[in-house]
Amino acid sequence: MKRLLLSILLLSTIFQYTVAQSGLQIDRLFDGHYKKQKNAIEVLVKGKKLEPYKLSLFRSLTVKGTEKDFEELEKLVLKDATSAIDKETGMIGGKLYYGFYRFPNKKTNYRYLFYRNASLQNPASNEVTLVYMEGISTLDELKKLFK
Amino acid sequence: MKKDFKHRFLKGKAKTEWIELTRRYFEGETNEEEEKQLRIFLNSPLRKKSEFEELRAVMSFLSEGKSWYAKKEVASRSLYRKAWTAAAIVLLCLCSGATGYLVHQQRNICVAYIYGEKCTDAHTVMQRMQSALKGTQLPEEEATVENQLNEIFRTLDEPVATINDSH
Numbered sequence: 198m199k200r201l202l203l204s205i206l207l208l209s210t211i212f213q214y215t216v217a218q219s220g221l222q223i224d225r226l227f228d229g230h231y232k233k234q235k236n237a238i239e240v241l242v243k244g245k246k247l248e249p250y251k252l253s254l255f256r257s258l259t260v261k262g263t264e265k266d267f268e269e270l271e272k273l274v275l276k277d278a279t280s281a282i283d284k285e286t287g288m289i290g291g292k293l294y295y296g297f298y299r300f301p302n303k304k305t306n307y308r309y310l311f312y313r314n315a316s317l318q319n320p321a322s323n324e325v326t327l328v329y330m331e332g333i334s335t336l337d338e339l340k341k342l343f344k
Numbered sequence: 345m346k347k348d349f350k351h352r353f354l355k356g357k358a359k360t361e362w363i364e365l366t367r368r369y370f371e372g373e374t375n376e377e378e379e380k381q382l383r384i385f386l387n388s389p390l391r392k393k394s395e396f397e398e399l400r401a402v403m404s405f406l407s408e409g410k411s412w413y414a415k416k417e418v419a420s421r422s423l424y425r426k427a428w429t430a431a432a433i434v435l436l437c438l439c440s441g442a443t444g445y446l447v448h449q450q451r452n453i454c455v456a457y458i459y460g461e462k463c464t465d466a467h468t469v470m471q472r473m474q475s476a477l478k479g480t481q482l483p484e485e486e487a488t489v490e491n492q493l494n495e496i497f498r499t500l501d502e503p504v505a506t507i508n509d510s511h
Binding site: 232234241246255258287295297315 | 451454456462477479
């Protein structure tokens, strides 16, 4: 009886609700606090829907706001940028305008981070978009697919 | 040897002592040990007098009842254990099933939180996915200008050809 109860307890603790973790600083942005915000759009797609794109994970965050709202996002992206193995960036007025980063593979998956602060180029478009993806698609394949 | 001991033990008590013990039994004043002595006495050949018949009948009846209840208690305890085991097995199966279902759910997620509202409509979510990706891409005109600039600088970096004029 004790063994049975212990097994049940073990099963319960083994099973936990897990949010996809990339092991990057930007994970903090997807901890749930943007889900209820009226100035943000958060997208999470995993599994079957991404199969045509040869991706296993897609996360994005689009935030509308002021410079102050974007500071945190830029800070986290720049921190992660230090561990990128490939990158392409553009700066405007000392601020990160756009960034494309590729990180060391997680098992067989490529990992990409895209960032763009549209408000720096066009103040009327006061938004920042951040996209994180994992999958076996190469960058060229992704470019073709998402045209 | 055990038989001898019993015989000596029973013989050691006088008849009056047994009668007194019987009286105390009916008054509810005897302890377990004394009741045990009485049972042994009643089942022994030393019990000859009919004045102990009533005691014998009562003790037999009580003993029967006691053993019946003991059996019932054992059966009830056994049933209790079986019920608990069955409940635990059912719970384990439910947990395993729930775990499997939730793991499957975790593998396939398609959700968007649009300005605070949760949306699980696949078409809408995929549209938002496309929008987000477009949002990270440079506008075409910027891409064109950037490419042109890249071309210019690349040309400047190339070595200048020297022409030897023999004239």
